[in-house]
Amino acid sequence: MVTSYDVKDLGLAESGGLRIEYSGHHMPVLRLLAERFAKEKPLTGVRIGACLHVTTETANLMQVLKAGGAEVALCASNPLSTQDDVAAWLAVVLEIPVFAIKGEDNDTYYQHLESVIATAPQISMDDGCDLVFTLHEKHPEMLPSMLGGLEETTTGVIRLRAMEKRGALAYPVVAVNDADTKHLFDNRYGTGQSTIDGIVRATNILLAGRKVVVCGYGWCGRGVAMRARGMGAVVAVCEVDPLRALEAAMDGHLVMPVADAARWGDLFVTLTGDCAVLRREHFEVMKDGAVLCNSGHFDVEIDIPALRDMAQSVRRVRPMTDEFLLSDGRRIYLLGEGRLVNLAAAEGHPASVMDMSFANQALCAAYLAREGGSLERRVYRVPQEIDSEVARLKLAAMGITIDALTPEQEKYLADYQSGT
Numbered sequence: 001m002v003t004s005y006d007v008k009d010l011g012l013a014e015s016g017g018l019r020i021e022y023s024g025h026h027m028p029v030l031r032l033l034a035e036r037f038a039k040e041k042p043l044t045g046v047r048i049g050a051c052l053h054v055t056t057e058t059a060n061l062m063q064v065l066k067a068g069g070a071e072v073a074l075c076a077s078n079p080l081s082t083q084d085d086v087a088a089w090l091a092v093v094l095e096i097p098v099f100a101i102k103g104e105d106n107d108t109y110y111q112h113l114e115s116v117i118a119t120a121p122q123i124s125m126d127d128g129c130d131l132v133f134t135l136h137e138k139h140p141e142m143l144p145s146m147l148g149g150l151e152e153t154t155t156g157v158i159r160l161r162a163m164e165k166r167g168a169l170a171y172p173v174v175a176v177n178d179a180d181t182k183h184l185f186d187n188r189y190g191t192g193q194s195t196i197d198g199i200v201r202a203t204n205i206l207l208a209g210r211k212v213v214v215c216g217y218g219w220c221g222r223g224v225a226m227r228a229r230g231m232g233a234v235v236a237v238c239e240v241d242p243l244r245a246l247e248a249a250m251d252g253h254l255v256m257p258v259a260d261a262a263r264w265g266d267l268f269v270t271l272t273g274d275c276a277v278l279r280r281e282h283f284e285v286m287k288d289g290a291v292l293c294n295s296g297h298f299d300v301e302i303d304i305p306a307l308r309d310m311a312q313s314v315r316r317v318r319p320m321t322d323e324f325l326l327s328d329g330r331r332i333y334l335l336g337e338g339r340l341v342n343l344a345a346a347e348g349h350p351a352s353v354m355d356m357s358f359a360n361q362a363l364c365a366a367y368l369a370r371e372g373g374s375l376e377r378r379v380y381r382v383p384q385e386i387d388s389e390v391a392r393l394k395l396a397a398m399g400i401t402i403d404a405l406t407p408e409q410e411k412y413l414a415d416y417q418s419g420t
């Protein structure tokens, strides 16, 4: 067993192992990469510091990286997203340094980041940019030896692009989130399903006939709106981008400003990557019994301090469901403490979609190990060959074959002279 770790209870390792094995069966692309990495060892001697949601799927990724020869250390990318049995298994069986406890306070969260940084990583693997940011802020002496970084989510990529623009980014980072085989599937179908899963596990409410407000119609918002409607909810979308608002309208959803939606909705889900999307003026007009949750990366989309300030009392009425009793007698329910509801109240995305996201992570880690030294201090797209390979492998694993262009079609598509 590894000597350096901070997990809740090592005794949970066995049950974690069973769940990790089970999700591995739904990750055929990653399994294939594990075999390939074990033979080719593309990560030999490379130290990877990972700050990811510590779930069964992440444990499968850690196995691939280790099979490829990497030395990996892992901490949580959110205080509520750790699965304690998985963390235990990683320490006891995979023997990697792991620092993650579900419900850890903010100080512990940042201490855990420091513990990963203490392993002197050469590649950072982030979900939300906290590791990159801490390295830049607190450990500038380590930056020159970094081969590169990998970023899993939209919010992290937004922050990295801001760093790049201001000339503050000190090493190359690959925006894994922006691979087509990541955001088109993970953000849309993964967040779509697992956010509903988190809401239902936390509340056990019936979605049929319920008025659901989705704030943000990006890849995640589209997924949640689509799945909520599929379960019989009436969906209203709130947006700031005219194109996305138009798309929501033509997808058949109601579109309205959040000030109107606040009076109308029964259940509110934020997925904007923005702050203070739901705030005091909205809480003031919400119905008695309104349910609020967030599935965007940080817990700033709902103004929780304002809600707390308005409440006479707060009590936990079910796991991950807090009831705020307001002075006029209305009750507002907040799920998962305003943190990612799909990870706080459920298990995050299903393994079969993380299969693609994490195949991108593994292949991009190998790419950085190979090419990192020659890249500039920029945010890079995932190389097209990697994106296409992940799609090809996933299709094959699903038993789906597709057509290939005939020579005549190839010629036709390259031509501009033939017409009617």
Ligand SMILES: NC(=O)c1ccc[n+]([C@@H]2O[C@H](COP(=O)([O-])OP(=O)(O)OC[C@H]3O[C@@H](n4cnc5c(N)ncnc54)[C@H](O)[C@@H]3O)[C@@H](O)[C@H]2O)c1
Pocket: 153, 154, 155, 156, 183, 186, 187, 191, 215, 216, 217, 218, 219, 220, 221, 238, 239, 240, 241, 244, 271, 272, 273, 274, 277, 295, 296, 297, 298, 340, 341, 342, 348, 349
């Ligand atoms: N829950 C999860 O497991 C999970 C998975 C992937 C991504 N995420 C996170 O979810 C968030 C959204 O990701 P995405 O890929 O859909 O991003 P995106 O950029 O595709 O979409 C965000 C949308 O929110 C809109 N928006 C911004 N501010 C707004 C406001 N004040 N009111 C209304 N709309 C607003 C934007 O116009 C945009 O259309 C990010 O924080 C991302 O990191 C969470």
